[in-house]
Amino acid sequence: MKTIGLIGGMSWESTVPYYRLLNETVKARLGGLHSARLVLYSVDFDEIAHHQHAGDWNAAGQVMAQAARSVEAAGADFLVICTNTMHKLVPEVQAAISIPVLHIVDVLAAQLKAAGVRKLGLLATRFTMEQDFYRARLEQHGIEVMVPNEADRATVHRVIYEELCQGVVRDASRDAYRAIIARLAQAGADAVALACTEIAMLINQHDSPVPLFDTTEIHARAAVDFALSDLTAPGGTPT
Numbered sequence: 001m002k003t004i005g006l007i008g009g010m011s012w013e014s015t016v017p018y019y020r021l022l023n024e025t026v027k028a029r030l031g032g033l034h035s036a037r038l039v040l041y042s043v044d045f046d047e048i049a050h051h052q053h054a055g056d057w058n059a060a061g062q063v064m065a066q067a068a069r070s071v072e073a074a075g076a077d078f079l080v081i082c083t084n085t086m087h088k089l090v091p092e093v094q095a096a097i098s099i100p101v102l103h104i105v106d107v108l109a110a111q112l113k114a115a116g117v118r119k120l121g122l123l124a125t126r127f128t129m130e131q132d133f134y135r136a137r138l139e140q141h142g143i144e145v146m147v148p149n150e151a152d153r154a155t156v157h158r159v160i161y162e163e164l165c166q167g168v169v170r171d172a173s174r175d176a177y178r179a180i181i182a183r184l185a186q187a188g189a190d191a192v193a194l195a196c197t198e199i200a201m202l203i204n205q206h207d208s209p210v211p212l213f214d215t216t217e218i219h220a221r222a223a224v225d226f227a228l229s230d231l232t233a234p235g236g237t238p239t
Helices: 012-030 046-055 056-073 087-095 104-114 126-132 132-138 150-162 171-186 215-227
Strands: 006-008 038-042 078-082 119-123 144-146 191-194 212-214
Touching: 006 012, 006 046, 006 056, 006 215, 012 215, 038 056, 046 056, 056 078, 056 087, 078 215, 087 126, 087 132, 104 132, 104 191, 104 212, 104 215, 119 126, 119 132, 119 171, 126 132, 126 150, 132 144, 150 171, 171 191, 171 215, 191 215, 212 215
Parallel strands: 006 038, 006 078, 119 144, 119 191, 191 212
Antiparallel strands: none
């Protein structure tokens, strides 16, 4: 089993389900007392969020690169960045380490294509919805991307940072997200990606008229796939 390297804490509220899903999936695959072999570096999200909102992606990249080097030094075989937005800095992170980064957009796109999704609604931070690093990579996979209107983008972003990242889940915000999802579906979205790792705290499939794709779950399960790719059978016989 490969050792999974995680950069978490962005926010820690969504790092918790990553840890749970990784271990649950390894146990389901291998049985018995098996659990995930992993290394977790958890950053102080206040520092990251400050750099994000100041537009200082260079400073944020330095923090991420140092975290990645620490994860590699601790023995990780590959890296999982436990957030969608900070995949903006994958080039900087990858340049700082020799182990591969498991890109969240690539594993999401594989699931979307397998499900026949052609037109995707994107719910995420304002950075992820409005900048092209995420949408352009999806489009390279042949997925057309739709984002909410300006007012809806502001609502989605506000709820993420002011509520979900602080562990606050409000019914009024769930209702607002339901309405935003409905508008994306009415505009032609085949499915909607929960492309911020905290959104699944608020919304699930019962809240949507179209299929939802939870990037946290997809990313975590893909990490287990990669971690176990050198095994031939439960019990851990190397290939």
